Amino acid sequence: MSSGGVPVDDAPVDDVPVRGQDRESDPWIVTAAVVLTVLGLLNLVSIGLTSQAVRHAIFAVVGIGVMLLLSRMRVSKLRRFGWVTLGVSVAMLMAVPFVGVSVKGAQRWLDFGLFSIQPAEIAKLGLVLVAASILSGGYTFGRLMTMLLIASGVIALVALQPDLSSAVVLAAVAALMLVLGRVPMLPLLPLFGLGIAALPILGLFLRPYQLERIQVFLSSDADPSGSGWASLQADIAIGSGGLWGLALDPMYDLRAQYLPESEHDLAFASVVYGWGLFAGIAVVAASLVITWRAALAARRARTKEAALVAAGIGGLFGIHAVLSIGASLSLLPHTGMPLPMFSYGGTVALVGFVAIGLVLAVRRDGVARPLWAQPSTRRRRPRGMTVGTAAVTALLVAMSVFAWQLQGERGSELRALSDEQMTRCIRLPAERGQILDRNGVPLATNVAEYTISVVTRMFEENDPATLGELGALLGTSQDELTNTLGERGVGEMETVVGRVAPDQARQIIDAQIPGVLIVPSGRRHYPYGDSLASVLGYVGIGDPQDMERWPQLALGSRVGSAGLEKQYDALLRGTDGKQCLYVDPTGNVVGPGERVDPVPGHDLRLHLDIGLQNVATDALAQAVRGSGGDLGAAVVMDARTGAILALASVPGYDNNVYGPPVDAVALAAQTEGPGPSRMLNHAFQTAAPPGSTFKIVVASANAEDQVLDPDEAIPTGAAFTYGGHTFANWQPMGPNNLLQAIQWSDNVYFYKLALLLGPERIATVADQLGVGRRSGIDLPGESAGFLGTPESVGDIGAIWYPGSTVLMGIGQGTVTATPLQVAGWTSGIATGAMVTPQLAGAYGPGEGTSIPTAEPHRLPFDDRLDPVRAGMRASAAAGTGGQLASLPITAGSKTGTAEDPSAPGDGLDAWFSAVVPFESPEIVVTVMVRGGGFGSATSGPVAMSILERYLAERPAPAPPR
Template identity: 70%
Template structure:
């Protein structure tokens, strides 16, 4: 490196002025106008002091250094007595107009004094003298305690010893002592210093706690881009989130405000000062001058590199400012004095080179060029790190910068109504509204606004004031009001007052539809896991159609956002997004038919001594569910939200089994003789036995040493007769001929043992047993199991919906998927997708089975349907069920009309109800009569 021969150094001065300007721009962007003005005034004073010190004679450097050291020691002693304490450390003297930090003066003194002592070369005495002199300010600063500055002082002394070419053998013990004492230093660290080290070493520091400063520095640098956010209107608030933005984290702050370009300018200015100091050291006329210039350049480099590294979280936060850039009166003046001394050394070296007393090699400090290269390389590396942070995480950190200063109050969307096929509401919203305020902002309004709101709410101003003395919540809910009162409050347009629906749900039909509609509640942990986008406190469907179609019904919540400062205090109004009401949902359900089904079913359960019942009325061609009754039911109005705890407790006391279940789709029991048409269909599909073949009848059938009873003695029957009179003995024999696998194959195609696909949650799939799957669950398939399967007992369980599906499927030749919901949106604008009917593979072979079902309805076990105005096809069932009360018999009845061209299927179950034809038959007949009466005009 060739020495520059110009007597002045515009590069050095320009770099210093650039740092001052960038520091002022940083403070102006952050809204610290007064500090920026003071910073510029101090810089003006500093430039004057710099010019004065630049004229200093090199011979006076030693005296000047001793004066600075004496002043710093005296001031440090005074600080220990009357200094200003911050974070448990006394560091400043308050002189009224300005404050002084003596440790900053000590830093320059520990450059000048060692340079003066070691100017004559190394001796052991001079080495010891440097250590003894330096120990005084170092110990005094450490006792403040200000360990970070004490470490800088120690590093400064070591730097001077290295530059002065003290033999490394003498320095090694110092390095060893320093390394060995690091663990002991922990005993002297303040809690906040330990916290900073923990944050640096820990990857899981709480961003809202101990990791706040590091996290905010990452946000500032990562989100700023090339040109920063300082010109945005909200930057003043953003800047408040970055602590110590004018001092310790000034580098992160200037990048935040003016972009990575400004950060690079800071790094370049620091590098220029370091290099120009190195040039001055090489051009110095004396060894002392060379040491002073090199030491000052090294001090600037250390401050700059460490300060930038702490802003990038590459080092713990040490409170290290960048001289003349970061705000600080003492540091700024000392920085300009230091630059003035470098100029003095340079001026002396250029103008008096003829009087040099020793060779250039002897004057040149050790490693000055290497040090400058190292500082420059570290600055380049950190600049690349900052650029990479922006590239890899810029969008994410920018979003964090945007959101951390916003707090949003959720404005719940009004839930869509649910309507029956005729447009009659079956689920609506209570006309009730929440009145809330943004607490802190409303509290700051004038008394007239408070009084007006109190009057509109019908409470006293004192009561309102008491309500506003909350626990610091952003939103304070004041009341629930009706629609007229809510309208008056909205029309008053009071600032910071919010009015929105409570979201309380009402079900006009109560128990009749509760098991179909379900209810709404506050989202719990499972709901949040299932739908991660749900906001805390959202109201969601918890059961039934409310849950199944929650995404349509719930709508889209709005929000009212407010800007908050880092303490959480609202400071301004942010974005408002109005909620979007949920879609209305139109059902296939016929409310009149549903009422009839519920009434008939409840009567059947009550008179028969059964414990529960279910009825299905479904369009046999499309699967549209016209009624889905379940008893006992429950009152879904008590779930609100909020839940009515008194009513809930009263409802759950002494309730029947499965009150909360929809027994039509969630209760699976033995289907009994209704399964015989499935077995008959298996024979039709496989042609094992001719339907005209007559099998022996009787009161029982003996197989494998066991006797299987008939429900009454019968003579020989063909398939039609066996179905007409539900002959158990015939179906024992037919099941033996078919075997369980053939029966199961056909049954599976008819939907046995699988969910129907109805649009309700938590449907039961029932059970279809075979030797294979019974064995897989640890059961045993006995020889008689096949015979019991033939009459729908033993290893077969089905829901009423499954029975309705296979009844309709056999009667029509196609399987339908049941659907409750028909369309959504205004005026049923959007029909819901449906599954097309699936034609059975054996549909053309089912004539004899249908004939048997018609015979049953005309003059058999289902003969009560003979009085209907159209022919019916049906099958009854009486199933043994150990879980059923009384005699343990489940009453089944399933029928379709008209028999030749099925339109509707009706299935009823009463558990513990006895004989199917006697108990469930009147339910089915009554529903068919009502259906035909209301559709007769369309025939």
């Protein structure tokens, strides 16, 4: 005591009672402690840990009692209390390796039967108290070394458990107390530098899971299903919690199971998940109240030791709050840091209440003193206390803002992710729509077969009555059904128990047995086999290309893989349904979820006439066999609209073998071996020299530019010599004009006409007639053919010879076309307009919704095509296509016999193209047989068979009025 009775430094004035001292308390800090406790209890109850909530409440009640008891302790006893606390904790820490309880590879607890104790939590408070005792006497090197030795020993004991988070906190507490205790910065800075430099060495002593936690924090690409799981779940919890939380959501019990350590390490994330951001802010606010009120108690303390105790306890709470909340927000590594009173744990709760009781004792002691006793407290006040408390405040406020931003920016995404991770859905495939011909005849149907499966946790497989009922409907015994269910793999959500016919499926549906799914097998049936296979295509399991084309396509979906099945897959496939199930984090089914019934696909009605298609296919196959050719194609198209009435291709294949599942043996039998590909539709996927059918294109070019008067007869003969080469006629001929040259397919006339026109002018008109470009038919894989000019031939590295123009005049050399393209220009010249070929006519039930065809494109030289049309009419009446004269209506035609190096036999492709009735064309028929010889002899009869079938069923014209 100094003279005048004024207390100086740490004189024991606290033993002198002061008026009003016993009545002083701090309701703010007590309320904050109670708020943390209540929020912790709410969290435990909401995640279903009721028994733990009861234990936590008991510890809280005991803790509050201890807090109130210690709040009356005189500060002169802090020194003794601190050394006892640290001594007891060290003794228990030393006992842990021998008798401690091991959890998750760490030995941190001592089991006392009714309760267990984590000595590291007691050591944190003990270190604060002992450090305050040592440093309150002022700085000396001996006191510094004593403090460091004690702290190092405690940290080492904790680290050996191993308990990384507690060891880090103890190191932080030691550093904090050195700063608060006003140890000069000169010895502190190198000490702190040495500590930072030694951090990498700690990695050698960390367990794998501890290293993984650090790596997850430092890495931005941690596996969310592995090392990044906890971080992801914490983001989901905070982001989807909203302002008021999801605790009242019926599915919250299941959602909460996905957040690990929700009662302890990630309790902050859990309380936001259950009770919303407001609850999380309440946790932050309560933590800040405790930190600030402890700092204010330190300012009012009458001794330096008491001030250091209060400031150290405030700092300890702040460190815990920052590390715990920061880990929940993934802003700091997941070190397993509890928040006192809030996180579940008896030791941490009791220690928290003890610490607050000590703060209350410091505050009670420093409340009132005689007005004449006002010593300077500046040197007794802990250093940096206000700045440190403000820093903790700033960090926790910034974390609260971050949580709010996470909800605002990613809330919907994370809520959806929460729904997704706890849901597994069984796809209910939609029944595929049928493909029908123009008269409603089924061309592609679904096999009348249904798959029956049972769903785990929805089907009462332990109920003999349910098993017996389903077994009877399936035609199997109860024992066999039980064995089938018992053979399913772990985690399987459904088990296929049988395949049944429609009648059985209807009986099972009517029985309404819970947990039984009835879905179509998805197998496709094509009643007309190879006649239509290359048009219809087939169905298969979706591959990566299909997934890219249809991003929402489910794995295992059946999609169109070729032909119309592929082209109109979106219409035919329908929309799959789903039966969803809720699963826990281990993947076990816990109950049924949403069910969405599938929507069947639309039926697709074609313009195609199956009767006409069969006639074309049969006649074509006979022509190919009879002529020695290797392939053939026939096109029947509406000349007015482009509607395809038949698209025959020989040889064909049986698309029924594709299933799925694929019949590998049958598939190999029809795809292996020599010969042309059966998989192609040669009508639009095989291009060949069009021969003399191209002459009407050259004649149309002359109609556009008229380099030769159509009425002028020019000498032709048996051959034509140009550039040192002789080009033959197919037979000797006299002088011919344009009509006669088309009628009798005079090669020499068109040699000369091609030279007069030049390749560019021919190509300009040919392009308008669809030569060398795809027609736009609604089928995948169309060939564009080739239209050669000096420029385009040069582009592919070839040479345009003088004779190339001559050959171009008769559709040889650098010109190739598909039968569909030949049909297109035949129709275009006859009608004066180009149409877009199309197979699909309508979709949907009944007559369906029409699928419009493209509007015809009028040719700019339509009004000058009469001479060409006259030649086509003459060809059909009494020329190379004269066999058409026997038809009951007028016709126009152009035949062709093309030299083709790829053709078998004599290397001649047989072409025949005709339109009827010629005065007002309705349909165009084009036939090609590769290696078939002369067009009129081989392909002409095929065209006649098709036209006769068409005319036989053609509606009679209305009588004149």
